Amino acid sequence: MLTLSERIILAALVGLTVVVFFIPVLKRVLIMARFRPAHRSDSLFRRFFYTLSRVFLQLCTLKNERPWTGAAHLLVFYGALAFDTMTINHVLEGYVDGFQLFGQAVAGHLFSASVDLFSITVLLGVIFFAVKRFVARPRAYNTGSADSALIYLFIFLAVTSYLLFKMFSLSVHPGQESWAFLSRWLADRLNLSQSSGQTLSLYLKLSYWFHALVVFSFIAYVPHSKYFHLFAGPVNLFFRKHQPSGSMPPLDLDKAESFGADRVTDFSWKDALDALACVECGRCQDVCPAFVSGKALSPKMVILNLEKHLLAEDKNIMSNKENLPSLVPGVFTEAEIWACTTCGACLHVCPFDIEHPDKLLSLRQNLVLAQGRFPAELRTFFHNLETYGNPWGLPASRRATLAAELGLKTLSENPQAEYLLWLGCFGYFDDRGRKIAEAMVKILRAAGLKFAVLGAEEHCCGDSARRLGNEYLFQELARSNLKALAGYNLKGLITFCPHGYNVFRHDYPPLLEMLGDFTGEEKERIRSLRVISHLELLADLLDQKRISLNSPAGSSSIYTIHDSCYYGRHNGLWLQPRKILRAGLGEKLKELKNSGEHSFCCGAGGGLMWTEEKAGQRVNHLRSEEIIKNGSQLVATSCPFCLTMLQDGLRDKGAEEVRVMDVAEVVASVLRG
Numbered sequence: 288m289l290t291l292s293e294r295i296i297l298a299a300l301v302g303l304t305v306v307v308f309f310i311p312v313l314k315r316v317l318i319m320a321r322f323r324p325a326h327r328s329d330s331l332f333r334r335f336f337y338t339l340s341r342v343f344l345q346l347c348t349l350k351n352e353r354p355w356t357g358a359a360h361l362l363v364f365y366g367a368l369a370f371d372t373m374t375i376n377h378v379l380e381g382y383v384d385g386f387q388l389f390g391q392a393v394a395g396h397l398f399s400a401s402v403d404l405f406s407i408t409v410l411l412g413v414i415f416f417a418v419k420r421f422v423a424r425p426r427a428y429n430t431g432s433a434d435s436a437l438i439y440l441f442i443f444l445a446v447t448s449y450l451l452f453k454m455f456s457l458s459v460h461p462g463q464e465s466w467a468f469l470s471r472w473l474a475d476r477l478n479l480s481q482s483s484g485q486t487l488s489l490y491l492k493l494s495y496w497f498h499a500l501v502v503f504s505f506i507a508y509v510p511h512s513k514y515f516h517l518f519a520g521p522v523n524l525f526f527r528k529h530q531p532s533g534s535m536p537p538l539d540l541d542k543a544e545s546f547g548a549d550r551v552t553d554f555s556w557k558d559a560l561d562a563l564a565c566v567e568c569g570r571c572q573d574v575c576p577a578f579v580s581g582k583a584l585s586p587k588m589v590i591l592n593l594e595k596h597l598l599a600e601d602k603n604i605m606s607n608k609e610n611l612p613s614l615v616p617g618v619f620t621e622a623e624i625w626a627c628t629t630c631g632a633c634l635h636v637c638p639f640d641i642e643h644p645d646k647l648l649s650l651r652q653n654l655v656l657a658q659g660r661f662p663a664e665l666r667t668f669f670h671n672l673e674t675y676g677n678p679w680g681l682p683a684s685r686r687a688t689l690a691a692e693l694g695l696k697t698l699s700e701n702p703q704a705e706y707l708l709w710l711g712c713f714g715y716f717d718d719r720g721r722k723i724a725e726a727m728v729k730i731l732r733a734a735g736l737k738f739a740v741l742g743a744e745e746h747c748c749g750d751s752a753r754r755l756g757n758e759y760l761f762q763e764l765a766r767s768n769l770k771a772l773a774g775y776n777l778k779g780l781i782t783f784c785p786h787g788y789n790v791f792r793h794d795y796p797p798l799l800e801m802l803g804d805f806t807g808e809e810k811e812r813i814r815s816l817r818v819i820s821h822l823e824l825l826a827d828l829l830d831q832k833r834i835s836l837n838s839p840a841g842s843s844s845i846y847t848i849h850d851s852c853y854y855g856r857h858n859g860l861w862l863q864p865r866k867i868l869r870a871g872l873g874e875k876l877k878e879l880k881n882s883g884e885h886s887f888c889c890g891a892g893g894g895l896m897w898t899e900e901k902a903g904q905r906v907n908h909l910r911s912e913e914i915i916k917n918g919s920q921l922v923a924t925s926c927p928f929c930l931t932m933l934q935d936g937l938r939d940k941g942a943e944e945v946r947v948m949d950v951a952e953v954v955a956s957v958l959r960g
C-alpha cells in the first residue's frame with residue numbers, strides 16, 4: 288500500500304516511537320535500582336495469577352465502590368487490547384497490501400467486527416470519563432486533568448481515525464467481504480462509493496497516515512504521563528506485599544543502614560514502584576479517615592509527592608549522590624505523617640495495591656529514632672512504656688493484684704494452664720477494658736478452658752509504640768513478652784484486642800527470628816503458640832456447643848457492628864462477629880454504611896489513641912454520626928480502643944443512650960448457665 292520512501296518513513300516513525308517510549312521507562316528502572324532492596328520474589332505463580340486476574344478481569348477497578356467507573360474501565364481496557372492488535376495490523380498493512388493479521392476468513396472477519404464493536408465501547412468509556420472528570424468533577428480527581436484531557440483526545444482521535452481509514456479501505460475494495468459493520472455503515476451513510484477511485488485512494492492513504500501518526504504519538508506520550516500506570520500498575524500488582532496489610536517488616540537496629548526513611552533512597556524499590564504506579568484516581572483519599580476529617584493527610588498526595596520528588600531528583604539518585612534532601616519537611620509535613628491511623632483503607636481500595644501506610648510509618652520511624660521528633664504528648668507515653676511497661680505509668684506489680692481481683696491465676700501459679708488469656712493494658716488498667724476482661728473470663732470458665740494470665744510478667748504488646756515509630760521501644764517490650772512466653776508450654780494465646788492479635792501474629796514471629804537471645808527450644812515453644820482472637824474463639828466455642836446462649840427470639844431492638852481495622856480489614860475477621868451476634872442478639876443486625884472490609888476507623892489506630900487530635904473534625908465523631916444515623920441502640924465492637932473512642936464520640940454527640948459493648952460482653956450477657 289505504501290511506496291518505498293513511505294515505507295522508510297513508517298519504519299523511522301516506529302523506531303522513533305520505540306526510543307521515545309523507552310527513555311522514560313529506562314530512566315524509572317535506573318532510579319528504582321538505586322533504592323533499598325525489598326524481597327518480593329516469593330510465590331511467583333501466585334503473583335502471576337493474581338496479576339492476571341486483576342488485570343484481565345479488571346478486578347483492580349471493579350473490586351471497589353465505583354462500579355460504573357470499573358465498568359467503563361473494562362470497556363476501554365478490552366478496546367485498547369483490540370486496538371493495540373489492530374496497530375500491528377495497520378503497520379504491516381503498510382508493507383503488504385490487504386494484509387490481515389488473522390487472515391481473510393472467519394477469524395479475520397471476527398477481528399474486524401470486534402474492533403468496530405470496541406470502537407463504540409471505547410468511545411462510550413471515554414465520554415463517561417470525560418463527563419465525570421470535567422463535568423461532575425469529584426474531589427478525588429483534583430490532579431492530572433490536563434494529562435487526562437490529552438489522553439482522552441488521543442483515544443478519541445485513534446478510534447475515529449481508524450474508522451475513517453476502514454471506511455475508505457472498504458470503499459476502495461467494494462467487493463471485499465468484511466464484518467466491519469460500523470465502518471461499512473458509516474461508508475454507506477457518507478455515500479463514499481460515489482467518489483472516484485483516485486479520490487478514495489488518496490483519502491485512504493491520508494487516513495492511513497493520520498491514524499499511524501495519532502497512534503504512535505499516543506504510544507510515545509503514555510510513559511511521559513500518569514498513564515505510565517498502564518505498565519507500572521500490573522508490575523506493582525505482581526510485586527504486592529503478601530504479608531497481611533497490617534504487618535510491618537522487622538528493622539534490625541544493629542545492622543540497618545538507616546532508621547526508617549529520611550531521604551528518598553531510604554525507601555525500597557517497591558516504594559518507588561508504588562509511586563510510579565499511581566493512576567491518581569483518588570480512591571485512597573476518599574476513604575481515608577484523616578483526609579475525610581480534614582487533617583493534612585491525603586494518601587494520594589503522599590504517593591504523588593513521592594513520585595514528583597523522585598523524578599525531580601532523578602539525576603542525583605541515579606548518580607548515587609549522598610546529598611539528597613531530607614523528605615521532611617521538603618516533601619512531607621509532620622502533620623500528615625502523624626495523622627495516619629494505619630487503618631489500611633487506602634491500601635484496600637487502591638486498584639494497584641499501593642502500600643501507603645508503610646511509607647508513613649517509615650517516615651515516623653526516622654523522625655522518632657533518628658531525630659527525636661514526635662508530638663509532645665508522646666513523651667510521657669514513651670516514658671511510661673519504657674519504665675513501667677504500660678501507657679499509664681502504673682507499677683508492673685499492679686497487674687498481679689488486678690489479676691487476683693478478677694480471681695485469676697497467673698501462669699507461674701498455674702503452669703498447667705493450656706491457654707494464656709492476654710489481658711493487655713486495657714484489660715488490666717482501664718475500667719471499661721476490665722469489663723471486657725470479666726466477660727471473657729466468664730465465657731472461658733463456662734467453656735471449661737484451662738487458662739491463666741501473665742500478671743506482672745506481662746508488658747504492653749508494643750503495637751502503639753511500633754506504629755508511632757518507636758521501633759526500639761517496641762523491640763524492648765516484645766523481647767520482655769517473648770521471654771515470658773518462652774517459659775511456658777501453652778497451646779494458645781487468646782487476645783481480645785485486635786492490636787495485640789495483629790502484633791503477636793505478624794510482628795513478633797519475624798522479630799523472634801531476628802533476636803539473638805533465645806535458645807532453639809525457647810523459639811520452638813513460642814512458634815508453636817497459636818494466637819487466637821476472641822472473635823475466632825467465641826465463634827468456635829458456639830460451633831462446638833461448648834457454650835450456649837439464651838434464645839434471642841424475644842429481642843426486638845436493632846443493633847449494629849463497628850468492625851475494627853485490625854481484626855477486620857487487616858486480618859479478614861468480619862464474618863465471625865456477625866455470626867456471634869446473630870446467635871446472641873438475633874437477626875436484627877443493621878449494617879453501618881461503612882462496614883466489614885470497608886469499615887471506617889475509630890481514629891485510635893496507629894498509636895493515635897495516645898495523641899491529641901487537633902486539626903479538623905474528630906474521626907470518632909464522624910463514625911459516631913454514622914452510628915446515630917443508623918438508628919441502632921446498640922453498637923458491638925471488638926476492640927477496647929474502638930469501644931473507648933465510640934463511647935466518647937457518642938457522648939460528645941449527645942447520644943449516650945446508644946450502648947457500646949464488646950462482642951464478648953454481649954455473649955457474656957446472654958450466656959446460658
Ligand code: SF4
Nearest residue numbers: 575627628630631633
Ligand atoms: S492507613 Fe488509613 S489513615 Fe493512613 S493514609 Fe491510609 S486511609 Fe489514611
Ligand code: SF4
Nearest residue numbers: 565566568569571637
Ligand atoms: S494511590 Fe492508588 S487509590 Fe490512591 S490515587 Fe493512586 S492509584 Fe488511586
